[in-house]
Amino acid sequence: MNKTVVNVPMxxxxxxxxxxxxxxxxxxxxxxxxxxxxxxxxxxxFRYTKSMSDAEEVLQEGFVKVFTRLKQFKGEGDLGxxxxxxxxxTALNYLKTNQKYxxxxxxxxxxxxxxxxxxxxxxxxxxxxxxxxxxxxxGFQTIFNLYAVEGYKHAEIASILGISxxxxxxxxxRARILLIEWIEKFSLKEKNGQYGTK
Amino acid sequence: xxxxxxxxxxxxxxQKLDELKIPPSDSVWANIEKRIGKKHKDRRVFFxxxxxxxxxxxxxxxxxxxxxxxxxxxxxxxxxEAGSKSTNNxxxxxxxxxxxxxxxxxxxxxATVIAKKSKTAETQQSTFFRxxxxxxxxxxxxxxxxxxxxxxxxxxxVNSSKNKxxxxxxxxxxxxxxxxxxxxxLSVKKPGISEIESKNEKNADSINTxxxxxxxxxxxxxxxxxxxxxxxxxxxxxxxxKHTEKKQKHHWAFGVTFSGGASLIGESFLGVNNNNSSYSQxxxxxxxxxxxxxxxxxxxxxxPINNSFxxxxxxFIEKNISPKSKMSLGxxxxxxxxxxxxxxxxxxxxxxxxxxxxxxSYRNNFHYLEMPVLVKFQxxxxxxxPLYWQAGINISxxxxxxxxxxxSNPGAYYNDNSLFNKxxxxxxxxxSATLFSKQKVPVTIGPYFxxxxxxxxxxGLYQNKHxxxxxxxxxxxxxxx
Numbered sequence: 001m002n003k004t005v006v007n008v009p010m011x012x013x014x015x016x017x018x019x020x021x022x023x024x025x026x027x028x029x030x031x032x033x034x035x036x037x038x039x040x041x042x043x044x045x046f047r048y049t050k051s052m053s054d055a056e057e058v059l060q061e062g063f064v065k066v067f068t069r070l071k072q073f074k075g076e077g078d079l080g081x082x083x084x085x086x087x088x089x090t091a092l093n094y095l096k097t098n099q100k101y102x103x104x105x106x107x108x109x110x111x112x113x114x115x116x117x118x119x120x121x122x123x124x125x126x127x128x129x130x131x132x133x134x135x136x137x138x139g140f141q142t143i144f145n146l147y148a149v150e151g152y153k154h155a156e157i158a159s160i161l162g163i164s165x166x167x168x169x170x171x172x173x174r175a176r177i178l179l180i181e182w183i184e185k186f187s188l189k190e191k192n193g194q195y196g197t198k
Numbered sequence: 199x200x201x202x203x204x205x206x207x208x209x210x211x212x213q214k215l216d217e218l219k220i221p222p223s224d225s226v227w228a229n230i231e232k233r234i235g236k237k238h239k240d241r242r243v244f245f246x247x248x249x250x251x252x253x254x255x256x257x258x259x260x261x262x263x264x265x266x267x268x269x270x271x272x273x274x275x276x277x278x279e280a281g282s283k284s285t286n287n288x289x290x291x292x293x294x295x296x297x298x299x300x301x302x303x304x305x306x307x308x309a310t311v312i313a314k315k316s317k318t319a320e321t322q323q324s325t326f327f328r329x330x331x332x333x334x335x336x337x338x339x340x341x342x343x344x345x346x347x348x349x350x351x352x353x354x355x356v357n358s359s360k361n362k363x364x365x366x367x368x369x370x371x372x373x374x375x376x377x378x379x380x381x382x383x384l385s386v387k388k389p390g391i392s393e394i395e396s397k398n399e400k401n402a403d404s405i406n407t408x409x410x411x412x413x414x415x416x417x418x419x420x421x422x423x424x425x426x427x428x429x430x431x432x433x434x435x436x437x438x439x440k441h442t443e444k445k446q447k448h449h450w451a452f453g454v455t456f457s458g459g460a461s462l463i464g465e466s467f468l469g470v471n472n473n474n475s476s477y478s479q480x481x482x483x484x485x486x487x488x489x490x491x492x493x494x495x496x497x498x499x500x501x502p503i504n505n506s507f508x509x510x511x512x513x514f515i516e517k518n519i520s521p522k523s524k525m526s527l528g529x530x531x532x533x534x535x536x537x538x539x540x541x542x543x544x545x546x547x548x549x550x551x552x553x554x555x556x557x558x559s560y561r562n563n564f565h566y567l568e569m570p571v572l573v574k575f576q577x578x579x580x581x582x583x584p585l586y587w588q589a590g591i592n593i594s595x596x597x598x599x600x601x602x603x604x605x606s607n608p609g610a611y612y613n614d615n616s617l618f619n620k621x622x623x624x625x626x627x628x629x630s631a632t633l634f635s636k637q638k639v640p641v642t643i644g645p646y647f648x649x650x651x652x653x654x655x656x657x658g659l660y661q662n663k664h665x666x667x668x669x670x671x672x673x674x675x676x677x678x679x
Contacts, residue, residue: 046218060226099612129215130218148211149215
């Protein structure tokens with residue numbers, strides 16, 4: 001079941017050729033583009049959803065958009081970043097429209113929380129950290145992903161999610177506190193050998 | 199400083215998560231491939247259908263215009279024919295040269311009105327000059343005025359042959375006015391010619407009077423089709439009657455229509471691939487329809503959606519656009535239905551059911567208001583049982599629906615009409631035969647096929663699905679008053 005992820009390095013020339021072939025709707029080129037970006041993009045989708053099947057559904061929807069909108073990519077920026085943006089938007093759209101997430105994604109107005117100054121060193125494995133983020137309530141999880149990982153500003157997040165900037169800040173602060181707490185607990189347990197190494 | 203430390207945490211998390219790479223399962227690419235392939239096919243089908251419709255509409259328009267022009271030309275030529283007959287039949291006590299001159303000038307003007315044969319006009323122009331110039335006593339001024347008249351006539355020939363628009367009737371009227379002016383100018387100038395002639399011939403005054411009369415009659419009458427048409431009616435000319443009958447056939451006729459048949463749903467024509475693919479993909483932990491997954495995390499598959507009864511009914515107006523083609527516009531109510539199996543009602547809200555033990559049949563109703571535009575082409579020659587092929591487009595608006603959507607975890611059916619595309623564009627075609635075509639109330643009946651080119655919904659249980667309809671269509675045309 002577990003596959004090894006092969007990171008195929010790609011030069012600009014190869015990128016350009018691949019893009020041209022994808023625009024000509026060549027199936028081999030489309031497959032190559034998918035294989036190159038799918039693992040990292042599934043990582044993105046995985047962080048926004050609660051199950052692997054949902055993450056794969058978002059990935060599928062996202063790649064359909066990538067291939068149908070490839071003409072819009074002008075080749076000026078990084079293709080990976082462009083695809084990632086599509087994946088994030090698809091994931092957000094999925095959360096908003098899917099019944100499973102729609103009700104969890106309601107953001108109540110909260111009093112402004114001060115962002116803790118705790119700054120723990122994250123010694124967790126990548127997937128363990130992603131799993132912890134996924135344990136956060138959907139609202140916290142979304143805002144944490146958008147702010148801490150994608151690098152959006154609170155004003156932008158507020159505009160994307162249709163909430164106030166204050167709500168975004170307070171939700172992020174709470175998410176951060178919760179996550180740090182969990183990271184510390186997780187690290188401690190791992191240190192005590194309760195979980196063992198994976 | 200604290201902010202920097204805080205940023206360190208974010209950077210640390212960001213770095214870690216950027217490394218996260220998870221290989222997706224093989225089914226993901228298979229589904230992507232299927233969907234992008236289908237999108238290209240859909241686009242191709244859409245373009246083919248679009249150009250087909252465009253071709254049909256432009257063909258219909260061309261037929262409509264060409265028939266109209268032909269009728270106008272026929273009308274004018276009939277009128278001229280009748281006019282020239284009436285002129286020839288008159289018993290004038292004139293010498294032959296005067297009569298032939300008058301007739302020639304009349305023919306020249308006829309050619310001007312027909313606006314078809316410039317060569318004929320040229321020939322007749324030369325005839326005109328020969329007749330006029332045959333008399334050496336015509337001065338240059340008079341010849342110049344005649345030349346101007348002929349030149350203007352030629353200009354009109356060119357203009358009128360270019361002008362084949364629907365406003366040709368108005369243009370003809372204007373042209374008649376111009377020609378009438380010229381005719382009157384000519385008739386004013388003609389006395390000059392006749393005066394010269396009168397020096398050599400006797401009874402100059404009577405010749406002038408008769409010549410003017412002939413010129414006036416032949417020019418005015420022949421150039422005024424309506425006037426001649428009246429004369430033709432009085433003479434029981436059958437061609438005008440035919441024309442009037444044809445004109446009557448071009449009025450809009452009012453009728454009612456009803457179609458009954460089956461509504462089909464699927465991802466392509468005629469409900470092929472009618473499966474809930476999006477759901478079967480989204481719930482990998484399933485054990486068939488209504489199954490429960492392992493690990494205490496129940497995922498359900500929706501029950502299959504079955505095609506069911508459908509009907510349409512409405513009113514329409516129809517018009518002949520050519521002897522063998524018709525166009526109709528209408529407004530109708532459309533009812534489509536689909537059946538699926540659901541569990542017991544949840545009791546939380548209306549139209550909400552469990553997905554456990556799907557034993558109850560549920561009818562998903564779709565109510566639309568539709569505007570069909572059709573073009574019909576007669577396939578056979580007979581008038582007793584005309585056979586038509588029809589094609590057209592429909593625009594419909596979803597008025598209401600009780601259709602159920604599906605949630606896989608926990609399995610539930612619920613109603614959410616916001617997921618539907620409210621406005622639908624469809625294409626229709628069919629073959630129909632008109633029964634009792636010679637009776638007051640003709641009935642047209644035949645098989646009818648309709649395909650919704652728009653997707654029923656972008657999300658949910660009906661995602662990427664299209665409606666089709668196959669059935670029998672009946673039209674009843676009401677008698678004209």
